[in-house]
Amino acid sequence: MYEANLSLKYGARRASRLLVLLLLPLVVASCATAPTTDQLETRVREVSQRRWTDLLAKRYEKLFDYLTAASKHGLTAQDYAKQMAALGFRDARIQSAKCTPEVCTVTVEVDVNQRVPRIGSVVHTVAFDERWAVNGGEFGLIRK
Numbered sequence: 001m002y003e004a005n006l007s008l009k010y011g012a013r014r015a016s017r018l019l020v021l022l023l024l025p026l027v028v029a030s031c032a033t034a035p036t037t038d039q040l041e042t043r044v045r046e047v048s049q050r051r052w053t054d055l056l057a058k059r060y061e062k063l064f065d066y067l068t069a070a071s072k073h074g075l076t077a078q079d080y081a082k083q084m085a086a087l088g089f090r091d092a093r094i095q096s097a098k099c100t101p102e103v104c105t106v107t108v109e110v111d112v113n114q115r116v117p118r119i120g121s122v123v124h125t126v127a128f129d130e131r132w133a134v135n136g137g138e139f140g141l142i143r144k
Helices: 002-032 037-056 060-066 077-085
Strands: 089-099 103-116 120-135 138-142
Touching: 037 060, 037 089, 037 103, 037 120, 037 138, 060 077, 060 138, 089 120
Parallel strands: none
Antiparallel strands: 089 103, 103 120, 120 138
16 A cells, blocks of 8 residues: 555656646747847848848849848739839938837838929939838838
8 A cells, every 4th residue: 555655645746747847848939039129130140131222232132132021912023123123222221120920110211213294313312101010020021
């Protein structure tokens, strides 16, 4: 009788240890997969800067990949490339980024060429906000 109680007592300890060992990686992984707001803001600034680098280098075929699936709906990569090529951006600077767990807003300051009759080309600096959807640690540009 005494041996049966000892076996039951130690068997329960082993089972609880095994349960802890099995659940611990899941708990740690769930904590590690939720990036902080600062991490999201740093990463979205990097992604936005890469997009602007591609745009300014006239690598228009890559720009379509930055869009969310919903933003791509009804638009071909070729059509989007033509739209981006027509805008005449000269330079871009990321000013700031603010994130929630679902959406990031990146403020960008761009220099744009504008043709003025009888004067020629004039450069204007314009600031605007990009909205990036956050999905599983990946970012997609929301086209307006």
